[in-house]
Amino acid sequence: MAKIPVKMTVNGNAVEEQVEPRLLLIHFLREQLNLTGPHIGCETSHCGACTVDLDGRSVKSCTVFACQADGGEVLTIEGIKGADGGLHPLQEGFMQEHGLQCGFCTPGMITRAHRLLQENPNPSEAEIRAGISGNLCRCTGYQNIVKAVRYAAERMNAQQEAAE
Amino acid sequence: MIPGPFEYHRPGSVDEVIALLGEFGDDGRVIAGGHSLIPMMKLRLAVPDHVIDLRDVGGLDGISEDGGTIVIGAMVTQAEVLASDLLASKCPILAEAAALIADPQVRYLGTVGGNVANGDPGNDMPALMQCLDAAYVLKGPKGEREVAARGFYEAAYFTARGDDELLTSVRIPTPAAGHGSAYEKLKRKTGDYATAAAAAVLSMERGTCTAAAIALTNVADTPLYAEAAGAALVGSTLDEAAVAAAVEAAKAITAPASDLRGPAEYRTYVAGVMVRRAIERAEARATG
Numbered sequence: 001m002a003k004i005p006v007k008m009t010v011n012g013n014a015v016e017e018q019v020e021p022r023l024l025l026i027h028f029l030r031e032q033l034n035l036t037g038p039h040i041g042c043e044t045s046h047c048g049a050c051t052v053d054l055d056g057r058s059v060k061s062c063t064v065f066a067c068q069a070d071g072g073e074v075l076t077i078e079g080i081k082g083a084d085g086g087l088h089p090l091q092e093g094f095m096q097e098h099g100l101q102c103g104f105c106t107p108g109m110i111t112r113a114h115r116l117l118q119e120n121p122n123p124s125e126a127e128i129r130a131g132i133s134g135n136l137c138r139c140t141g142y143q144n145i146v147k148a149v150r151y152a153a154e155r156m157n158a159q160q161e162a163a164e
Numbered sequence: 165m166i167p168g169p170f171e172y173h174r175p176g177s178v179d180e181v182i183a184l185l186g187e188f189g190d191d192g193r194v195i196a197g198g199h200s201l202i203p204m205m206k207l208r209l210a211v212p213d214h215v216i217d218l219r220d221v222g223g224l225d226g227i228s229e230d231g232g233t234i235v236i237g238a239m240v241t242q243a244e245v246l247a248s249d250l251l252a253s254k255c256p257i258l259a260e261a262a263a264l265i266a267d268p269q270v271r272y273l274g275t276v277g278g279n280v281a282n283g284d285p286g287n288d289m290p291a292l293m294q295c296l297d298a299a300y301v302l303k304g305p306k307g308e309r310e311v312a313a314r315g316f317y318e319a320a321y322f323t324a325r326g327d328d329e330l331l332t333s334v335r336i337p338t339p340a341a342g343h344g345s346a347y348e349k350l351k352r353k354t355g356d357y358a359t360a361a362a363a364a365v366l367s368m369e370r371g372t373c374t375a376a377a378i379a380l381t382n383v384a385d386t387p388l389y390a391e392a393a394g395a396a397l398v399g400s401t402l403d404e405a406a407v408a409a410a411v412e413a414a415k416a417i418t419a420p421a422s423d424l425r426g427p428a429e430y431r432t433y434v435a436g437v438m439v440r441r442a443i444e445r446a447e448a449r450a451t452g
Contacts, residue, residue: 001169001170001171004172020169021169021170021171021172021215022166022167022168022169022170022205024166024167024202043165043206044165044203044206045199045202045203045269045270046355048267048269051269057243057272057273058268058269058272059269059272059273060269060270062165063198063199063202063203063270063273064198064202064273065172065198065202065215067172067174067217068195068198068217068219070174112268112269116268130268131268132268133267133268133354133355134266134267134268134269134270134354134355
C-alpha cells in the first residue's frame, strides 16, 4: 500500500514522514523516529507500556495508527524533563521511592502519571490507583509507584507555591 | 500484530463519509476511537480495504439537551461522558458505566457511537441505551432515520445499521427528575468485559414504583432489554416478592456462552445478582 505523508509535533520537534497507513504509532515512534522509550509490552491495549501523550490525552500507541496522529502533538518519555532540563519531579520520585524494579513499565507509568497530574494536581492514593489502572507492572511494584506519583505531586505543588 | 494493508481516508463531513461508505460497501469501515476496530485488525479478524477516519468530521461531537431529549454525538468519548455536568445531573448512569469501561487511556479515545454501533455484546453502553429507551440516529444516502436501541441489535456484531449508514448521534429521553439508576458490573479485572452486568432505572412515588426498566450486558449474543423484569417491579413497593420476580424474569432471558468468564449457569446466576443489586441501589437513589 502506498505511503502517505504525516506531519506532527513529537516532543516539541516538527516531524514530517511518509508512513504506510497501517503503521501503528508505537512502531512509528520506535522504528522510524528511534524513540525507544515507549515500550511494546502486550500489543493488545492492555499493559500501557506504550503509553504516550497525544493532544493532551494519554493513549496506548499500539492502538493508534500513526496516520491518525497526523497534525497532532505527541509527548513521549524522552520529552519529559524538569524545568531546569534535569529530572522531572516524576522521574525523581520514581528514583527516590524505588518506583521501578525491572523498569519495563516505567516510561508508560511516568507518561501516564504526567497527564494524571495535569488533570488532578493533588490526587489521593485511590485516585492515583484508578488513574494508572491502564498500566500494568509485572514486578507488581505498585506500592512504590503510587508513592512515587505522590512524591511528584507534592514536589510539583511545592514548586508551584514557591513560584506564586 | 500488524494489521492488514488498507487505504486511509479522512473526510471532513458526514456526507463525504456516506459517499465513501456507498462506494466501498463491505470493504470500508469507519474508525472512531479505534479501540474495537484496531485490535480486530491486528488479529486479522477485520481486514477492511478502506478505513474512514471520523476525527475531522464535524457535527458528531457534543452532549446537549434539546426539549426533553439528551443528545450525545457519536464521537463523544467515554472520558467526555465522565466529565459531563449535564449527564451527571440528568442521567448519571452513563458516567457510572463509563467509569467501568476499560481504563483511562482507552476512555480518552473510545466513543459512545463506536460502543453502541459495533454490536459487540461485551460493550456496556448498548444495554444502558436499551434501559433508557434511547434511539440511534442513522444517516445514509436516503436521509436520516432513527432506530430504537431496543430493536437495533440482531446478533453479535449484526445490527440494524446498513453498510452505507453512519450512526451520527444517540438520543435519550431525559429520565424523569428524581429517578434512581444503577449499573452493576462484575468483571474479573480492570479492562475486562462483564461476566454479567445489569442496568436499572426506576421511579418511586410515595414508596411505590411507578416506572422501571432493566437491561443486561454480556449474557447473550446481544444486549438484552428485560421488559418483564421491569414490569414485575411497577406497582410494587419493591418488596422481596417483586424483586425476586424481576430477578427471575431477567435470568430467564439470558443465554450466555460458557467461556473463560465462567460456565453459562454461573453467568446467568451472576446476572441475577447484578439485577438485584442494581434495583436496590437505584431504589436508594430515587427520591419520591
